[in-house]
Amino acid sequence: MPLAKLPRSARLSVRSYATTGSRSLGTLSATAKAKAEKISQEWKGTSATGGNTKNFVGGEFVESKADKWIDVVDPATQTLLTRVPETTSSEFEQAVSAASQAYKTWSRTSVLTRQRFVMDLQYQLRQHGDAIASSIVLEQGKTYADAQGDLLRGLQVVETAAGIPSALLGQTIEVSKDMDTSTRRLPLGVCASVAPFNFPAMIPLWTIPVALATGNTLVLKPSERDPGAAMIIAELCQKAGLPEGVLNVVHGTIPTVNAICDHPAIKAISFVGGDRAGKHIYERGRATGKRVQANLGAKNHAVLMPDANKNHALNSIIGAAFGAAGQRCMAISVAVLVGNAQSWIPELVERAQKLKVSQGFEKGADLGPVISPAAKQRITGLIASAEEEGGVVVLDGRGYQVSDYPDGNWVGPTVIEATTTMRCYRHVFPLLPMCDRTDRRPTYSEEIFGPVLIVLKADTLDDALAIINENRYGNGTAIFTQSGATARKFEREVEVGQVGINVPIPVPLPMFSWSGNKASFLGDVPFYGRHGIDFYTQNKTTTALWKAEDAIGNKASVDMPTHH
Template identity: 40%
Template sequence: MKYPAIQNFINGRFSDIASPRSLTVISPSDGKELAIMPCSTAADLDAAVAAAQAAFPAWSQTPIKERVQVFFRYKYLLERDLQELASLVSEENGKTLGEAVAEIEKCIELTEFATSLPQLVTGEVLEVSKGVECRTAHVPLGVVASIVPFNFPSMVPNWTIPNAIALGNCMIMKPSEKVPLSLARIATLLQEAGLPDGVLNIVNGDSEIVNAICDHPGITAVSFVGSTRVARLVYQRATQNLKRCLALGGAKNHLLVLPDAKPDMTAQNVVASMSGCAGQRCMAASAMVAVGEVDHIVDKICAEAGKVVPGRNLGAVISRAAKEKIEQYITEAEQQGARVLIDGRNTVVEGKENGTYVGPTVIDHVKPDMAVAREEIFGPVISILRAATVDEALAIENANPYGNAAAVYTQNGSLARYIVEKANAGMIGVNIGVPVPREPFSFGGWNESKFGVGDITGKSSIEFWTRLKKTTVKWNPEAGVNWMS
């Protein structure tokens, strides 16, 4: 193994996991075994929660302007170690180095937003009656937990760590069992930045520890990012245990391409959206609705897809099982009458024959009832559905159960506004295939793409990670009394 056995990070120290069960961490790029990851037990979680509980009183009572100083230093350390962190992300996740660099750059932006929180949580003060003052304050929840996926080993943890901790909470992090290395490195950087012991704790494991987090009485809130099936289960289990929960699920993002769209820009953008991070992101283009006569754009999309080369500017998918599942979607669509214009099946990269690669795939004349049109594929595959009118295209988009993102390609401002208003998704792009809001705007979809209230990043996250305390004060009896006082 290249790395030692994965350890938990509890109360500022890495510690061995005593468990009879373990999993192997494998690099998707070349199939090499990276590390053994023992699966934590409920007792390991108890220790992490106890450490967080012990740290919470002092951390929560530290003024927020002092708390965020940790994140000013952490931001510098992310910048200092950017290339090292990106290499680790690329190694354990399989994405290209350039994509991994962009992921760390997003971590820096997320941390930068957290340093601005003192200016955003000042509360409100108002004299509501003569001599009577009301004020509000954002109060941390206590010990919170965050369960994160494999597709962004550094970015998604940084969706929650800077904001939740800067707002005064102590945190339990559970990384994906497929990519546990990056989060451990994040813990060491935060420790170097001056984060007190016990404020951040990492517990590694699989579904058993996820269930334990949802059930633990010492955890007050849970965030989750992953598939819709698991997001629903986590939300139901956590809220049944009276926890606050925000669970982000999967997506089936539709790009509506109109005849007046700029052909070159649209083709480049559609392919980048569907193939970036090997399609393993909830904001990837998965379905394109061709409105009217757009064959000239479809031809350019195929030409652009031909420039995407596995192992060079296209990374691997996360596992052998994922590769087989993605290829089965393509085969099934072809058997049902769809036309595979660009075929990424059976891709092998020279020198990395054990890597798990799927080439860029474009499937045309897909019907709405096909699995490839309905289900999240999580690979570099785009399905093209045909529609005669904008309203027919919108009907296809709105019929899908997810609601993460949608986009339209057009030069007609009126039609763009119409589609933005009618599309049933939480994040919309106009001539942008990956409409991820930049900070301070928040990330979050609708419908089957999100369970819970609010968003996980940006200003909206403040409401999730804090409670609002309202105080009414009167000191001067000479001010008199009326019905409001």
């Protein structure tokens, strides 16, 4: 929302931040400062005390010669932590060249050697989990416990990838006398991964172990907003024995992403992030013949039935809506209250009010700041739009203050009673003149991506299903009920790829595969699990004929030939 259209109170708040939220004002707490200094001292590729983040190319942490740098600041204080380079074209070419060269040997390395690397990486990640989690708290703003969860969910993918020998088993059958047909899974070549800001450890770990265990090499571009976790993981890969050039890390924004999409040596791209970037990467990458898997936006609904276990349902919704300050692609951003469950709103608000918002190292913090001042302004603008359109903000997180951190990007838990026609929820049509809008189908839904829960009301389960199914996104959904028949009907009829029954965030464990659908995913093959192996491999089928009578050492026949 343009600044001029915000309510006066919101305009004053934004302007105050713009004039007083200077980075020079921010000072880290004693705990955060100690963590930052330790990261800067112990890790080669990143800094948390104002130094530069390096590229990782050919097994070396290299200072970029970029002429454009991006400041990474602590969202709780605006303190400068590090500067990220806009990688130059020559530096990017060096990274791809290193990956191409390494592929020649890494792809021929035995699967047991690659398995050993994954197992050693798992050990390194567990040994140095504090450094990764601390970097996430400083750069992204999560609480320390949530940052540990970020790492641990990625670690589960690493541990699953340790079973790579079984995952790469081929098939053989004798199709005719002395003739066999066999299949093998072979790597693609140089692959690329573009990661988002909201999971700076988990998403790189969705791709690194699977891509490398299958014999590919990888160019990783972390988010320019919080690259520290990825740089620590890269160094841990090195400690785990990964040969130089197998993993390379480059930084930047649109130019670096475009270089990934365009480079002919890169065979596949994995992306997690927003709609606009994801569609751009999918279309541009596919235009150059690459495989692309792209996880995009979401609008995740939870249905609360009147027969649900109220205590469990309310606690689940609060955790899923407000954890990580709502900055999860699987966050529950919409609660659909059916029938008598609508009377639970006051208790929902009461529980949400008890959440503690603070810097991530502070004791008892439930959620931290949002990632940037721009994100805060966008979120508060959407809250204001609900008021303008007749919604009821029953819990207002705007203007939230944390006394020890006056410059933080704070938005408190917010609950809005709304309808599906309001901007905070609704589908948005193409920006065309009204007379030209012959196609009234929606193009996208507004994703708040903050600690804001939209509450909708429905009379029946069928009404709730209609609301969800009319939404174009299909990442995740949940239902809370004690009726098996209700749960079964919901699971069968809801048009969403990942369904939770009394489970608020139904992200599958990595022995399964990511299954978000509809407009939440672009591509043919999803992330991790069996499908992750499919994405990073190609099948080769060989048919061979070796006639038994041609075997060396056969006894000569002296019988009259009959040609039978």
